[in-house]
Amino acid sequence: MKRRRQAAILDLVDRTAPSSQEDLRRRLTALGFSVTQATLSRDLRDLGLVKASADGAYHRPGADSTPPDVAIARLKHAIAEYLIGVDRSLQLVVLKTGMAQAQPLASAMDAARLDGVVGTIGGEDTVLVICRDAAASAAVAARIDRMAKG
Amino acid sequence: MKRRRQAAILDLVDRTAPSSQEDLRRRLTALGFSVTQATLSRDLRDLGLVKASADGAYHRPGADSTPPDVAIARLKHAIAEYLIGVDRSLQLVVLKTGMAQAQPLASAMDAARLDGVVGTIGGEDTVLVICRDAAASAAVAARIDRMAKG
DNA sequence: GCTCAGAGTGAATAAGTATGCACAGTTGCT
DNA sequence: AGCAACTGTGCATACTTATTCACTCTGAGC
Secondary structure, three states: OHHHHHHHHHHHHHHOOOOOOHHHHHHHOOOOOOOOHHHHHHHHHHOOOOEEEOOOEEEEEOOOOHHHHHHHHHHHHHHHHHHEEEEEOEEEEEEOOOOOOOOHHHHHHHHOOOOOOEEEEOOOEEEEEEEEHHHHEEEEEEEEHHHHOO | OOOHHHHHHHHHHHOOOOOOOHHHHHHHOOOOOOOHHHHHHHHHHHOOOEEEEEOOOOOOOOOOOOHHHHHHHHHHHHHHHHHEEEEEEEEEEEEOOOOHHHHHHHHHHHHHOOOOEEEEEOOOOOOEEEOOEEEEEHHHHHHHHHHHHO
């Protein structure tokens, strides 16, 4: 039973992002899995799920369901926090940060999915942003500059 | 005040994975930020942090807490599934995949944090793996080859 | 200066989550 | 069969988190 119930939980989490264990419990009951909140608490732990403070809902870890505007807001925050300088060359943009801060900034860049960005790599104190072409990298660099001000 | 406090929160979360808002509150107080749990609840939401059911602790979303062995196993799976060919040049390793499969393979590479790998970018059908140097890229390419067989 | 609107906060409390304990069902051993 | 060990669960309750309401502070516009 447990096995199938947990599969159903994953499915529900992916599709409905339940906002509480009670919410989840009701949905499960509707599917014929009737359990108590206590059991769900244990199931969620077993499944390694995560509760996002932003929306109070359960999600799979890593599944980046962050709505674009939130991702952008977070990127602004990361830029304000970590960015020291911006440079670019051809289709590349290079972001300098303090030591050990490149990784979080790179994650924020990734999540924000800026237009024209192909991918991002975080080193120790440098983030390399690969863009589609030189025009895109110019646009991205400009946009980051603006975020650094705003 | 809020700005700096939230920076301190991110720092504490990265370094200590606080197990509750009370825990976090005590640590912040020690740093001279004295606030109530109510404020922390709001800060955590602003920062988009996540509470993992697995350990009951706060983390950044996406911060891959997957234990290394699991990540490696997952990478093997992704390689078996997606990888078509491996090539390398200087400090770069290039992985070819079918169309639209580069991204998941790149994620798996990232999560696995192989030795000598600086970062990974997934395009459409190509994953670019940047290594520390040529020796590292040779080692990484060899390792991936072995995984493709095993 | 006065007033208003908005941001930030705390105190109290409502809402949500984790867990100690007890117990039932299984499995594997003798 | 008898028994111990283990797993899964519910109930009650302790613990943790979110929210409501009231208050203060700050800056903009008169």
